[in-house]
Amino acid sequence: MVSEPRSNGTPVTRAPEDKPRRGCKLVLLLLLSLAHACMTGCASVPSRQFQQQVGPPIPFQELLEEREIHKGEMVILGGYILETVNEPHGSLLTILQAPLDSRNKPKSQDLSEGRFLLRTEKFLDPEIYTKGRKLTVGGKVSEVLPQPLGNRMYRYPVIEAEELYLWSKETRYIRPYDPYYDYWHYPWHWYRYRPYP
């Protein structure tokens, strides 16, 4: 930084046409980046069109209790992938349900109320749709499919997927052990060797 000497009251003057133009550019850049952030960051999951078709949210327990009344209704559900099975004309995913947050992203799997099956006509690669990944689906409630789970039969509600969103893996920054890391003086390493605590 170069500090400019200022005489009292008279600020340093620059070329008059230079400054406002630069200001304009900056504002434009700021606006553009804001717009970009909005367009990429606030995209709704599932799409707005789909969300308009969805009625009031159905408690997951009601779907589990095999009530025919909900058949054919549009729902938004989410959870964690347990298994991806590929079939000749599509894929069947077993999902551990989890409640959704305000962005329709699944919350902790400890809050799960059960499981459901997700059927899609698309081929979903089991190397991408791997166990443990978060997924949100917009789809239609279909039949209930009893499948063995351990020693019992579990009645899985089946959802026919219309829109599917796989959440990207969360890369948590883990700081490896650093012997020189010093919480007290953190960004100012050159003050580390102060003679007092």
Add this chain to the structure above:
Amino acid sequence: MAVTWAVRLVGICLVSLMLGCATGISREARSQVTYYGSFAALQTAPDEHMGKIVMLGGKIIETTGSETFSEITVLQLPLGRRDRPQDGDRSRGRYLVRSEEFLDPAIYEKGSLLTVVGRLSSSEVRSIGGFQYAYPLVEAIEIKLWPRAREAYPRVHFGIGVGASF
């Protein structure tokens, strides 16, 4: 005297830059590439592009070997800077890489990133679960296996701070 040192320094910097920015795929292999289209197009009409030379990236799913050749099943990934595949969910499918050399499954292990230049051969249909998947087949000319990225954190720490000691 000072000038010659400056020139030398610039020279050293340039050379190290050139060494540092070397791509994973050699110039010879790269110059042979004849297909520049998308992977999706290649997958929908594999026979149309037979014999063409492609450069593809991906993540290893499985490496198997037989007496005469080795084969890698790869999850396609788009190529990024310096021909390195970008890990993420932007895969458009799978393909097979076949090589006459022995590729050790312990080296070409699951999850490693690779970039391959090779000749497109007839596609092979195999099952993934109950699904019949048509794998484009690439006869390898050159394979670059990328070293696994460590859980990297900046080795060099630059800090700017204002502090006062009393």
